[in-house]
Amino acid sequence: MLLDVTDLRKTFPARTGLFGNVIDRVHAVDGVSFRIAEGRTLGLVGESGCGKSTVGRAILRLIEPSSGTIRFQGDDITNLPPKQMRALRRRMQIVFQDPYSSLNPRKRAGDIVAEPLLVHGIANAAERREMTEAIFAKVGLQPRQMGLFPHQFSGGQRQRISIARALALGPAFIVADEPVSALDVSVQAQVINLLMDLQAQDGLSYLFISHNLAVVEHVSHDVAVMYLGRIVEHTDKATIFAKPLHPYTQALMAAVPVADPSVRRDKKHVMGDVPSPIDRPKGCHFHPRCPLAQPRCRTEEPVLREVQPNHRVACHLVA
Amino acid sequence: MAPVLEVSGLSTVFHTRAGIVRAVQDVSFSVEAGETLAIVGESGCGKTMTALSLMRLIPSPPGEITAGSVKVAGTDLLKLDEPGMRKMRGSQIAMIFQEPMTALNPLLTVGRQIAEMVSLHENVSRRAANARAVEMLHHVRIPAPERRAREYPHQMSGGMRQRAMIAMALACRPKVLIADEPTTALDVTIQAQVLDLIGDLRKELGTAVVLITHDLGVVAETADRMIVMYAGRKVEEGTTKDLFADPSHPYLQGLLASIPKFGAGEGTRLREIPGIVPALNNLPKGCAFAPRCSAAVAKCQEAIPPLETKRPGHAAACWVT
Numbered sequence: 023m024l025l026d027v028t029d030l031r032k033t034f035p036a037r038t039g040l041f042g043n044v045i046d047r048v049h050a051v052d053g054v055s056f057r058i059a060e061g062r063t064l065g066l067v068g069e070s071g072c073g074k075s076t077v078g079r080a081i082l083r084l085i086e087p088s089s090g091t092i093r094f095q096g097d098d099i100t101n102l103p104p105k106q107m108r109a110l111r112r113r114m115q116i117v118f119q120d121p122y123s124s125l126n127p128r129k130r131a132g133d134i135v136a137e138p139l140l141v142h143g144i145a146n147a148a149e150r151r152e153m154t155e156a157i158f159a160k161v162g163l164q165p166r167q168m169g170l171f172p173h174q175f176s177g178g179q180r181q182r183i184s185i186a187r188a189l190a191l192g193p194a195f196i197v198a199d200e201p202v203s204a205l206d207v208s209v210q211a212q213v214i215n216l217l218m219d220l221q222a223q224d225g226l227s228y229l230f231i232s233h234n235l236a237v238v239e240h241v242s243h244d245v246a247v248m249y250l251g252r253i254v255e256h257t258d259k260a261t262i263f264a265k266p267l268h269p270y271t272q273a274l275m276a277a278v279p280v281a282d283p284s285v286r287r288d289k290k291h292v293m294g295d296v297p298s299p300i301d302r303p304k305g306c307h308f309h310p311r312c313p314l315a316q317p318r319c320r321t322e323e324p325v326l327r328e329v330q331p332n333h334r335v336a337c338h339l340v341a
Numbered sequence: 342m343a344p345v346l347e348v349s350g351l352s353t354v355f356h357t358r359a360g361i362v363r364a365v366q367d368v369s370f371s372v373e374a375g376e377t378l379a380i381v382g383e384s385g386c387g388k389t390m391t392a393l394s395l396m397r398l399i400p401s402p403p404g405e406i407t408a409g410s411v412k413v414a415g416t417d418l419l420k421l422d423e424p425g426m427r428k429m430r431g432s433q434i435a436m437i438f439q440e441p442m443t444a445l446n447p448l449l450t451v452g453r454q455i456a457e458m459v460s461l462h463e464n465v466s467r468r469a470a471n472a473r474a475v476e477m478l479h480h481v482r483i484p485a486p487e488r489r490a491r492e493y494p495h496q497m498s499g500g501m502r503q504r505a506m507i508a509m510a511l512a513c514r515p516k517v518l519i520a521d522e523p524t525t526a527l528d529v530t531i532q533a534q535v536l537d538l539i540g541d542l543r544k545e546l547g548t549a550v551v552l553i554t555h556d557l558g559v560v561a562e563t564a565d566r567m568i569v570m571y572a573g574r575k576v577e578e579g580t581t582k583d584l585f586a587d588p589s590h591p592y593l594q595g596l597l598a599s600i601p602k603f604g605a606g607e608g609t610r611l612r613e614i615p616g617i618v619p620a621l622n623n624l625p626k627g628c629a630f631a632p633r634c635s636a637a638v639a640k641c642q643e644a645i646p647p648l649e650t651k652r653p654g655h656a657a658a659c660w661v662t
């Protein structure tokens with residue numbers, strides 16, 4: 023197993039009192055476990071504030087997890103000291119949502135992509151240049167564009183630069199955090215195809231974080247749905263889209279507008295807003311919005327359990 | 342039925358140091374009462390500039406509406422002076438925006454803002470205006486409207502603020518509602534609620550809705566008819582069903598093929614539209630889409646294709662199809 027995350031938790035202090043004591047905590051990630059095998063993609067889905075981005079960052083230890091273990095290629099990396107962690111980042115990288123703010127506007131594209139090589143002391147200047155050219159070609163950019171600055175590229179091209187930078191060190195695993203959400207649809211397709219081509223060529227694994235279910239269905243092998251810091255359903259792609267079991271997953275699927283006017287239907291939409299992660303409802307966090315909620319759901323927290331082989335659901339009502 | 346909104350030959354330019362930016366060129370469409378027309382396109386296609394032109398909210402200078410007419414129930418908005426236009430905004434034609442926080446005044450309670458809108462257009466007492474504000478909040482299904490009316494925008498969630506903005510826009514029963522990416526900043530479950538709400542209010546009040554969006558899923562679920570814009574021009578128009586089933590313009594064909602579809606199966610590749618949208622201050626001589634179009638022929642580089650009826654109720658601007 024390439025990546026094995028067990029009971030990952032992250033809380034942030036939310037409010038501090040008069041003397042700096044923490045009054046409230048945000049439970050951003052609250053006991054999340056999953057595994058990703060070589061060459062596979064896990065899609066992590068949920069609405070804003072569900073903790074999906076925090077999971078991605080905590081795995082790379084860009085933010086420190088509060089508890090839990092992260093095993094990467096068999097090694098426990100949860101408490102790895104910074105120096106060793108830096109070395110390990112050759113093997114695990116991240117691509118962010120916004121290619122406008124994640125690239126240094128004062129650096130040339132070629133230098134941005136070559137920087138990881140420089141930081142890790144790989145190769146001499148001439149070799150680095152050659153490697154950078156090869157990566158540029160690999161992500162569909164022209165090597166002659168290496169001298170340009172980020173603002174001279176379009177959004178889709180900028181996202182290619184971000185991907186090129188992530189690929190520079192030859193990683194085995196990439197966290198892709200909403201990598202196409204800021205792009206126009208016609209350009210979105212270019213970037214999705216690129217990510218999938220790279221997986222087919224190099225056997226990369228992805229944690230693909232997105233709120234867009236159609237994109238997730240397209241790229242993922244397995245899908246995990248998060249709500250208020252927890253995974254509520256987790257199974258393979260075909261099963262979750264054909265037969266979602268958790269009422270929240272069902273609500274999410276029903277809410278997604280489908281680009282086909284012939285299937286327009288009268289849907290029942292889930293009511294209410296997502297509650298605050300500081301003050302989460304007791305019992306099942308989804309119960310105030312759940313059309314099927316029963317007394318038990320208000321008091322007793324459902325655990326994520328395997329209801330069918332390789333299909334985990336956290337709901338009292340699923341047999 | 343006569344259309345309540347009739348736009349014809351609308352052209353808007355911006356005078357910039359980099360030259361004249363042709364944001365909207367010769368755009369025409371009409372919307373009937375109770376109908377939803379979607380304006381679809383990617384960033385920079387001119388859909389928001391079209392909306393702002395209808396509301397006469399183009400900053401001038403540098404912007405200028407150079408040609409066309411915008412008739413609401415027969416009155417040409419482009420011929421009105423500013424006080425005349427101010428009377429129309431809110432009472433005849435209203436607009437909601439993507440980010441309600443920027444459209445609502447953070448220093449006034451939500452109820453006060455809606456009431457202000459009512460007293461501006463109607464000769465009613467303050468008490469009656471306040472009552473109308475609460476009624477409108479109830480109408481957009483905000484729970485506990487009396488209490489919510491006394492709250493400030495920052496005390497509300499994003500979805501709630503969007504509802505409050507819809508309440509304000511519809512308080513004086515305008516004939517036309519322009520919704521510019523009204524759900525883009527919202528989560529999907531909240532987006533579904535807000536789209537349902539706009540659809541229901543349209544039916545109840547008979548409002549004509551112009552929905553501006555980049556999301557073809559939203560179009561498919563809500564619009565009766567749609568127009569597709571590319572580089573400032575209308576390139577295709579028709580009923581939503583017809584355009585999704587059988588698009589004529591290679592641009593719309595490409596857009597529809599580039600979105601992931603549920604259940605498409607393992608290993609299917611998305612179709613890409615190569616290249617990027619052209620700069621509006623440096624448009625190609627012929628069809629603006631020609632440099633990205635796989636079907637382009639020599640003529641496409643030479644002349645801009647006119648909008649032609651391809652079949653009843655369906656028009657496209659393409660030399661090839």
